[in-house]
Amino acid sequence: MTETLVLLSLPFLAALAAALHARLSAPIGIGATALNAAAAVLIAGGVLREGPATTAIGGWSSPLGIPLVVDGLAVVMLLMTAFVGLGVAVHAMGRSPMDAGPARLAQTRRWFWPLWLMTLGAMNALFLSGDLFNLYVAFEILGLTAVGLTALSGSRSATAAAFDYLIAGLVGSLMVLLGIAIAYAAVGQVDLDIIPSLVATMQGRIALALIVAGLAIKGALFPLHFWMPAAHSSAVPSASALLSALVVKTALYVLLRVSLEGGADAAPLRALLGAAGAGAMFWGGWNALRAERLKLLVAHSTVAQIGLIAVAIGVAGDGMLWKAAVLLILSHALAKAAMFLAAGRIAEELGHDRISGLNREDLRPGAAEFAFAIAAISLVGLPPTAGFIGKWILMEGLIDDGAWLWVGLILIGTVLSAAYLARVVSRCLRGGPHVAPGARRPEWRSGDAAALGLATGALALGLASSIPVALLELTPA
Amino acid sequence: MTPDLVYLATGAGLGALALWRLTTSSDPLRRVLALNVLAVGIAMILLAAAHGPGGADAVPQAFVLTGIVVLVAVTAALLALAETLGPRGD
Amino acid sequence: MTAVFDILLAIGILGCAAAALAVRERTAAIAAFMVAGLLVALSWVRLGAPDVALAEAAIGAGLTGALLLRSARRLGPVRPRSVGWPVLGSAAILSAALAATLAWAVASSRGISSYQSLVAERLSESGVTNPVTAVLLNFRAWDTLLEIAVLSVALMLVASVGTARIRFDRLGEMMLPCARIVVPLLVLVSGHLLWLGSSDPGGAFQAGAVLAGAGLVLVMSGHVPTAGRAVDIARVVGLSGLAIFVIAASAAQVLTGGFLQFPPDVAKAWIIAIEAGLTLSIAATLVLLFLGLSRHSRS
Amino acid sequence: MTNLLMVPGLVLIAAGLWFLLIAALGLWQFPDLMSRLHALTKADTAGVALVALGATCLTASLSDAVVLLLCVLLVAVSGATTGHLIARARLKDTET
Numbered sequence: 001m002t003e004t005l006v007l008l009s010l011p012f013l014a015a016l017a018a019a020l021h022a023r024l025s026a027p028i029g030i031g032a033t034a035l036n037a038a039a040a041v042l043i044a045g046g047v048l049r050e051g052p053a054t055t056a057i058g059g060w061s062s063p064l065g066i067p068l069v070v071d072g073l074a075v076v077m078l079l080m081t082a083f084v085g086l087g088v089a090v091h092a093m094g095r096s097p098m099d100a101g102p103a104r105l106a107q108t109r110r111w112f113w114p115l116w117l118m119t120l121g122a123m124n125a126l127f128l129s130g131d132l133f134n135l136y137v138a139f140e141i142l143g144l145t146a147v148g149l150t151a152l153s154g155s156r157s158a159t160a161a162a163f164d165y166l167i168a169g170l171v172g173s174l175m176v177l178l179g180i181a182i183a184y185a186a187v188g189q190v191d192l193d194i195i196p197s198l199v200a201t202m203q204g205r206i207a208l209a210l211i212v213a214g215l216a217i218k219g220a221l222f223p224l225h226f227w228m229p230a231a232h233s234s235a236v237p238s239a240s241a242l243l244s245a246l247v248v249k250t251a252l253y254v255l256l257r258v259s260l261e262g263g264a265d266a267a268p269l270r271a272l273l274g275a276a277g278a279g280a281m282f283w284g285g286w287n288a289l290r291a292e293r294l295k296l297l298v299a300h301s302t303v304a305q306i307g308l309i310a311v312a313i314g315v316a317g318d319g320m321l322w323k324a325a326v327l328l329i330l331s332h333a334l335a336k337a338a339m340f341l342a343a344g345r346i347a348e349e350l351g352h353d354r355i356s357g358l359n360r361e362d363l364r365p366g367a368a369e370f371a372f373a374i375a376a377i378s379l380v381g382l383p384p385t386a387g388f389i390g391k392w393i394l395m396e397g398l399i400d401d402g403a404w405l406w407v408g409l410i411l412i413g414t415v416l417s418a419a420y421l422a423r424v425v426s427r428c429l430r431g432g433p434h435v436a437p438g439a440r441r442p443e444w445r446s447g448d449a450a451a452l453g454l455a456t457g458a459l460a461l462g463l464a465s466s467i468p469v470a471l472l473e474l475t476p477a
Numbered sequence: 478m479t480p481d482l483v484y485l486a487t488g489a490g491l492g493a494l495a496l497w498r499l500t501t502s503s504d505p506l507r508r509v510l511a512l513n514v515l516a517v518g519i520a521m522i523l524l525a526a527a528h529g530p531g532g533a534d535a536v537p538q539a540f541v542l543t544g545i546v547v548l549v550a551v552t553a554a555l556l557a558l559a560e561t562l563g564p565r566g567d
Numbered sequence: 568m569t570a571v572f573d574i575l576l577a578i579g580i581l582g583c584a585a586a587a588l589a590v591r592e593r594t595a596a597i598a599a600f601m602v603a604g605l606l607v608a609l610s611w612v613r614l615g616a617p618d619v620a621l622a623e624a625a626i627g628a629g630l631t632g633a634l635l636l637r638s639a640r641r642l643g644p645v646r647p648r649s650v651g652w653p654v655l656g657s658a659a660i661l662s663a664a665l666a667a668t669l670a671w672a673v674a675s676s677r678g679i680s681s682y683q684s685l686v687a688e689r690l691s692e693s694g695v696t697n698p699v700t701a702v703l704l705n706f707r708a709w710d711t712l713l714e715i716a717v718l719s720v721a722l723m724l725v726a727s728v729g730t731a732r733i734r735f736d737r738l739g740e741m742m743l744p745c746a747r748i749v750v751p752l753l754v755l756v757s758g759h760l761l762w763l764g765s766s767d768p769g770g771a772f773q774a775g776a777v778l779a780g781a782g783l784v785l786v787m788s789g790h791v792p793t794a795g796r797a798v799d800i801a802r803v804v805g806l807s808g809l810a811i812f813v814i815a816a817s818a819a820q821v822l823t824g825g826f827l828q829f830p831p832d833v834a835k836a837w838i839i840a841i842e843a844g845l846t847l848s849i850a851a852t853l854v855l856l857f858l859g860l861s862r863h864s865r866s
Numbered sequence: 867m868t869n870l871l872m873v874p875g876l877v878l879i880a881a882g883l884w885f886l887l888i889a890a891l892g893l894w895q896f897p898d899l900m901s902r903l904h905a906l907t908k909a910d911t912a913g914v915a916l917v918a919l920g921a922t923c924l925t926a927s928l929s930d931a932v933v934l935l936l937c938v939l940l941v942a943v944s945g946a947t948t949g950h951l952i953a954r955a956r957l958k959d960t961e962t
Contacts, residue, residue, distance in 0.1 A: 058827040064685040111727035137713040148724040163558040185526035188678035203672040487577040493666035498588040533615030535698035536682035550721035553856035556638040557725045745947040
C-alpha cells in the first residue's frame with residue numbers, strides 16, 4: 001500500500017515545499033508530479049494483478065471511517081490525472097504566459113506549482129474516496145485551487161472570472177452539502193454505498209437531486225456551465241489545460257459513480273443527464289462556431305464535449321456502455337490539455353488569439369498547430385484516436401438497442417464539433433501558395449513537446465485502449 | 478414542539494432567506510454574506526437531524542465543524558478576489 | 568418553558584439574518600450577521616452540540632465578521648441597484664418553496680443514525696473521551712486532514728492574488744492596555760480549550776480561532792509588524808499544520824501499517840500532539856487570511 | 867446552601883437584566899451615536915456583572931465563579947475599548 005501513501009501524501013507535502021521555497025518550486029513540482037505518475041502506474045499494476053481492493057483509513061471500517069476504494073475506474077482516473085498533469089507540468093517548466101506582465105510573471109510562476117500540487121493531491125483523494133462527505137471536502141480543495149489557477153494570470157478579466165467561478169463553485173458545494181445533510185437524515189449514514197437506498201425513498205431522491213445539481217455546477221454541465229467559458233479562457237494556458245482537462249472531470253467521475261451505484265433505479269437521473277448533455281452538445285457547439293477568440297472556442301468546445309460525456313453516462317443504463325463514457329473522459333482530457341497548451345503557444349507566437357487572424361502569410365505552421373490538429377481529430381472522433389474508440393463503443397451499443405434518436409443526436413453533435421474545429425485547423429495548417437516563400441517557422445519550445453506529447457497520447461490511447469478497458473473490467477458495479 | 482423541529486424550521490428559513498438574497502443581489506459582499514447564511518442554515522438542518530432522543534450524534538457535529546472551517550477559508554478567498562476587483566457597479 | 572425559549576431564539580436568529588441580508592448599509596448588515604451567528608451558537612448548545620457552537624461563535628460569527636468588515640471598508644459604499652418587485656417576489660416564493668420541501672424531507676425522515684452506536688462502541692479505542700474529537704482526529708481524521716488542506720490552499724490563493732496590505736490607523740491609547748489584559752487571557756483560554764478537547768467540548772479548531780483572535784488584537788494594537796519577516800514566519804507556521812498532519816499520517820503507516828492508523832496504546836498522545844500543531848497553524852492561517860498577504864513579501 | 871442563595875441570585879440576575887433592558891432602550895431611543903454609546907457601554911457592563919454575580923450565587927461553585935469573573939472582566943475591557951474606538955472614529959470623521 002506504499003503507492004496509496006505516495007498518492008495521498010506526496011502531492012500535499014510537495015505543495016507546501018513549493019509554497020515555502022519559491023526558487024525550487026519548479027523542480028519540486030515536476031519531481032513530485034513524476035513520482036506521482038510512477039505511483040499511479042504501480043497502483044494500476046497492482047489492481048491488474050490482484051483485483052480491486054477497499055481499505056479502511058485508520059483501520060475504522062465504513063460507515064464510521066472512510067473507505068479507500070482502489071478499483072479499475074478509480075485507477076484509470078488516477079492515471080489520467082497523473083499523465084495529463086505530467087504533460088502540463090513539462091509545459092509549465094518553460095512557459096511564458098502571454099497575459100502576464102513582468103511583475104506579474106514572477107507571481108504567476110511562484111504560485112502555479114503549489115496550486116497545481118494541491119490540485120493533484122485533492123484529485124487523488126477524490127478518486128479514491130468512498131464517502132460522500134469526504135468527497136465534499138476534496139471538492140472544496142479543488143474548488144479553491146481551481147480558482148487560484150484561474151486568477152493566476154492577474155488580469156482583471158481573469159480575476160472577475162475567478163470570483164464568479166468561486167461563487168458558482170461554492171453554491172455547488174453547498175448544494176452537495178445540503179444533499180448530504182438530507183441523505184444523513186434519510187438513511188443515517190453518508191458513504192457511497194447508501195445510494196441504492198437513497199433512490200428508494202422520496203427524501204433520498206431529493207438528497208440525490210441536490211447532490212447531482214451541485215455536481216452539475218462543478219462539472220459545468222449545461223445549463224449550469226455559465227461560469228466556465230470565461231474562467232477557462234482567461235486563465236494562463238497551463239492553468240486552462242488543467243482546469244478543462246482534469247478539474248471538471250472530477251464532477252463527471254462522481255456523477256458516473258452515483259449512476260453506477262444507483263443501478264437500474266437511477267434511470268430518471270440518467271435521463272436527466274442525457275437531456276442536459278444533449279443540450280450541452282448543441283449549445284456549446286453553437287457558441288464555439290460563433291466564437292471569435294481561439295481560447296473561447298476551445299472553452300465552449302469543452303461545454304459540448306462534457307455534454308457528450310454526460311450523454312454517454314445518461315444512455316449507458318445499467319449495462320456496460322458506461323465504459324464508453326470513461327474512454328471519452330480520457331480522450332477529452334488528453335486532447336483538451338493539448339489543445340489549450342497549443343492554443344496558448346499559437347497566441348503567443350501571433351501576439352493575439354483572434355481566429356480570423358490565424359492564417360498569416362509570414363508564419364509557417366509549427367509544432368503547436370500540428371498538436372492542435374491531432375487533438376482536434378481525437379475530439380471529433382476520427383480513427384484511430386481514443387475519441388473514436390469511445391464513440392464507436394457508444395454508437396455500437398446504441399444501435400444494438402435501437403436508440404436511433406441518441407445516435408442521431410450524437411452524429412449531429414459530431415458534425416458540429418468537426419465544423420467548429422475546422423475553423424481553426426483549416427487556417428492553422430494552410431500551406432502551399434498561401435504562405436510566402438520566406439515565411440519563418442515558430443521556434444521550438446519545450447512547451448511544444450508537452451502539447452505534441454499529449455496530442456500523440458490521445459492518438460496512441462486509441463491504439464492501446466485495451467489497457468483502460470481491461471482496468472475498467474475490474475470495477476465492481 | 479421539540480427543539481429539533483423548531484431549529485429545523487429555523488435552518489430551512491435561513492436557507493430560504495439566503496437563496497432569496499443570492500438570486501436578487503449583485504453586490505459581491507452581500508452575496509458572500511448570503512452564502513454564509515446559507516451555510517449556517519445547512520449546518521442547522523444537519524444538527525437538527527443529528528439531535529435525537531439519545532443525545533446528539535457526534536459524526537454530523539464533526540461534519541458541521543469541518544464545514545465552518547472550510548467556509549471561513551472560502552470566504553477569505555472570495556473577499557480577497559472581490560477586493561482585488563474593487564467596487565463593481567452594475 | 569424551554570419550547571418558548573427555543574421559539575424566541577429561532578425568531579431572533581431569523582430576524583437578525585433577515586436584517587443582515589436586507590439592510591442597505593453594509594456595516595449594519597455585517598453587525599446583524601455577527602449577532603445572528605452568536606444566537607445560532609446558542610441554539611446549537613440547545614441541540615446538544617457545544618463543540619460546534621464554540622466554533623461557530625469564534626469562527627463563523629467572529630472571524631468571518633471581521634473579514635467582512637475589513638472588505639466592506641476596502642470596497643467602499645454600495646451602489647444601489649433597484650430590483651423590480653416581480654423579481655423579488657418570485658425569488659421569495661421559489662426560495663420559500665424549496666426550503667419548505669427540504670424541511671419536509673428532513674422532518675419526515677426517520678433514518679436511524681448508524682454512527683451513534685458505532686461511536687459509542689469504539690470510543691474507548693480512539694484514545695480520547697470527547698466523541699467529537701474522536702471523530703475529527705481519529706475515526707474520520709482523513710476528512711480533517713483535507714480540511715486543513717483547504718485552509719492551506721486558501722492561504723496560497725490569498726497570497727497569489729496579492730490583495731493590498733491592510734493599513735491600520737493607530738488605534739489610540741485604550742488599545743494597548745486592552746491588549747495587555749486580553750491577549751494573555753486569550754492565550755490561556757486557547758490552551759485550556761486545546762487541553763479540554765480530548766474529554767470536553769473544545770479542541771484544535773476552537774483553540775486556534777481564539778488564538779487567532781489574540782493575534783488580531785496584537786496586530787491591531789500595532790504590536791507586531793504586518794510585513795517582512797514576521798509574515799514569513801507566520802506563513803511557515805500556517806502551512807506547517809498540513810505538513811504535521813500528513814507526516815503524522817505517513818508515520819502512522821510506517822509504524823502500524825495503516826494510513827492514519829495511530830498506535831492504539833498511545834493514540835491520545837498522537838492526537839494531542841497533532842492538535843497542538845494544528846492550533847498554532849490554524850491561528851496563524853486565520854490571522855494571515857485576515858491580513859491579506861502582501862504582494863511581494865518574498866521575491 | 868443552594869436554596870439559601872437562590873433568592874439573592876435571582877434578584878441579582880433580574881437587576882442585571884433590568885440594566886441590559888435599559889441599555890437596549892437607550893440604544894433604540896437616543897438620537898445620536900455618542901449618547902447611544904453612553905447608554906450602551908456603562909449599563910451593559912453593569913448588567914453583565916450583575917447577571918454573572920447572580921449566576922455565581924446559583925451555581926455556588928468556585929471554578930464556575932472564576933470563569934464568570936473572567937467573563938465579566940473581558941466584557942468590561944472589550945466594552946470600554948470598543949466604546950472608546952467607536953467614539954474616536956466618529957470624532958475623526960467629523961473633524962475631516
